[in-house]
Amino acid sequence: MDSLRVNNRSSAVSAADPTAVFVVKSLLNPVIAVLTLAVCVAARDKSLHGPYFMVAVLGFAGAAELLGVAQFSGTRNWRDALHRLFDLALRWAVFTTALWMLIVMSGFADRFDREVLLAWGIATPLAAWIAQIAAYRMVLRPTRPMRKAVIVGLTPLGQRLEETLRSDRLLRTNVLGFFEDFPADGPPAQPPARVLGKTADVVEFVLRNDINVVYVTLPMTRDQRVLDLLEGLRDSTVSIYFVPDLFAFNLIQGRVDLVNGIPLVAVRESPFYGVRALVKRLTDILIAGSATLVLAPVLLLVAIGVRVTSPGAVIFRQKRYGLDGKSITVYKFRSMTVTEDGDRSYTQVTRGDARVTPFGEFIRRTSLDELPQLLNVLEGSMSIVGPRPHAVAVNEQYRRLIPGYMVRHKVKPGITGWAQVNGYRGGDDLPSMTKRIEFDLEYLRRWSLWLDVHILLRTALMVLNDKRAY
Numbered sequence: 001m002d003s004l005r006v007n008n009r010s011s012a013v014s015a016a017d018p019t020a021v022f023v024v025k026s027l028l029n030p031v032i033a034v035l036t037l038a039v040c041v042a043a044r045d046k047s048l049h050g051p052y053f054m055v056a057v058l059g060f061a062g063a064a065e066l067l068g069v070a071q072f073s074g075t076r077n078w079r080d081a082l083h084r085l086f087d088l089a090l091r092w093a094v095f096t097t098a099l100w101m102l103i104v105m106s107g108f109a110d111r112f113d114r115e116v117l118l119a120w121g122i123a124t125p126l127a128a129w130i131a132q133i134a135a136y137r138m139v140l141r142p143t144r145p146m147r148k149a150v151i152v153g154l155t156p157l158g159q160r161l162e163e164t165l166r167s168d169r170l171l172r173t174n175v176l177g178f179f180e181d182f183p184a185d186g187p188p189a190q191p192p193a194r195v196l197g198k199t200a201d202v203v204e205f206v207l208r209n210d211i212n213v214v215y216v217t218l219p220m221t222r223d224q225r226v227l228d229l230l231e232g233l234r235d236s237t238v239s240i241y242f243v244p245d246l247f248a249f250n251l252i253q254g255r256v257d258l259v260n261g262i263p264l265v266a267v268r269e270s271p272f273y274g275v276r277a278l279v280k281r282l283t284d285i286l287i288a289g290s291a292t293l294v295l296a297p298v299l300l301l302v303a304i305g306v307r308v309t310s311p312g313a314v315i316f317r318q319k320r321y322g323l324d325g326k327s328i329t330v331y332k333f334r335s336m337t338v339t340e341d342g343d344r345s346y347t348q349v350t351r352g353d354a355r356v357t358p359f360g361e362f363i364r365r366t367s368l369d370e371l372p373q374l375l376n377v378l379e380g381s382m383s384i385v386g387p388r389p390h391a392v393a394v395n396e397q398y399r400r401l402i403p404g405y406m407v408r409h410k411v412k413p414g415i416t417g418w419a420q421v422n423g424y425r426g427g428d429d430l431p432s433m434t435k436r437i438e439f440d441l442e443y444l445r446r447w448s449l450w451l452d453v454h455i456l457l458r459t460a461l462m463v464l465n466d467k468r469a470y
Helices: 019-043 051-067 078-106 114-139 156-167 199-209 224-232 275-294 296-309 358-365 373-379 392-398 405-410 430-446 449-464
Strands: 147-152 173-179 195-197 213-216 239-242 255-259 262-266 315-321 327-333 383-385 414-416
Touching: 019 051, 019 114, 051 078, 051 114, 051 449, 078 114, 078 449, 147 156, 147 199, 156 173, 173 199, 195 199, 199 224, 213 224, 275 296, 275 373, 275 383, 275 449, 296 327, 296 358, 315 392, 327 373, 373 414, 383 449, 392 405, 392 430, 405 430, 414 449
Parallel strands: 147 173, 147 213, 173 195, 213 239, 383 414
Antiparallel strands: 255 262, 315 327
């Protein structure tokens, strides 16, 4: 589904990139952010020491995370380039707003020239945009020869690899053709790509034509053909890559890792590891803590409203599944006259449900009933953004019906999520739940801090104008 590919960034850095391209992609945006700050500071006859040095460090880290790698693929025509400029400006506005809030809350606002920070906030995305266009044109200059490559295995994966190498001009790789062992009845009448010979012919062809790279898309087994190929190429300087076909495994955060030199391929993993986990948790604490302080009067008023409009507890507690499928207690303002623990049974709320109180209908429609989950975020059982938690009874029902259902629990559940902002806020039928799980898994695949910000912005707009809430 095309709507699920929003966060697919084709220009991410890769080990296949030439060294210069790798460095430019990785460092261009953060370096531009620091250089732009230095220019703005110098223009006001100030020094990049002291508080401005702190902003430079935070700006480098913020640009690396929110602006990401230089996306050369988005600068090949003016329409895409202008879209890229808008994207950079919006991302940078989010960062500078958060940075200014941090400065104010820290009591350091009087140590900065606001005109410097304002000029920096405006100039940085424009400077990064211009730098990306210039860098893209510079790295495309034919300053180094094309690498010659062949692909062993005329497989769908091999053809996909060939198309990728051919279409990405930055890789400067010319695929001469394929080697394939066709069955006894011969090759197909119209082979989909140029075949240079059989697997046994690879060694001679590589040595005779000065090939730089061999990509092997055959299964990674002790196939005699593969063993003979590796043995035959021992006396050459050609680079050899195995290309494992992992696309059939419905990858969740697929990546390659090493454990004491032993290569591992992650097929299903959480996106929150290392620095990512720290960034996610600090972001949760910052947003939840700030929201709790700002919304304290609202929380108090809603609590009073629940208390005086119907008998019962103000806070409704329900068992739901959290990280790694472990049970957590989720807090909400009570909106119904009847409550269920969600452990053994759960009845989905419907429009006009008699169990919902008049005041409960209001706080459900405005999502005010969800505000106590800020406490869940602060205690660490939930996140601001993530798959919405389901009652235990709902989980036990649908985990048997929807493949990959439990994978959504590789991350903490959230107050809002990718499924909710795409129109799958409610619905307890199988088709609706299936679509919700699809979006939840897509969130795991494509997570970035910017995606979280994108979801929060869409959530704010949805709360203000969501006619489907009840």
